[in-house]
Amino acid sequence: MTVIAVDAAAERLRWESAYRGAYPTVYRGLVAMGARAEEAEDALQDAFVKGLERPGDFPTTSVDGWVFVVASRAWRRRRMRDRVLLPWKIWADRPTPSADASVDVLAALRTLPLRQRQVVVARYIVGLSQVETAELLGIARGTVSAATTQALASLRRRMEVEK
Secondary structure (H helix, E strand, O other): OHHHHHHHHHHHHHHHHHHHHHHHHHHHHHHHHOOOHHHHHHHHHHHHHHHHHOHHHOOOOOHHHHHHHHHHHHHHHHHHHHHHHHHHHHHHHOOOOOOOOOOOHHHHHHOOOHHHHHHHHHHHHOOOOHHHHHHHHOOOHHHHHHHHHHHHHHHHHHHHHHO
């Protein structure tokens, strides 16, 4: 049992050393891609943790490349998530509309199925394109188009009833 623990500890030390060597280059690469300093640091920390969790996943020949790919994916995921969630945070912080408002858009959105709601928010609140929305949600571009059409038809019907 102690042999396994020693091997695991040695593997962690080997990973930490390789990561420290890759850090400056990958950090500069992320910043060059458009990440702010704190975003690059967060993405690199995510890559470090992933390397600790799965030490056999990174190649010994190109640690820089592995860390760069994992960190850039983490940065893009966080950036997309922030782009989707920020408008909701802004809306949540606003005072609610008056009681005589003819249409409560947020209430209408909440009635949509999750996929349609995600598509509508990504397309019309966040302002993403069909391609960006498809990539963000991991669905086909045609699915984005169909979900948008269905959601808008549902919202129109609901708003006509509430008039």
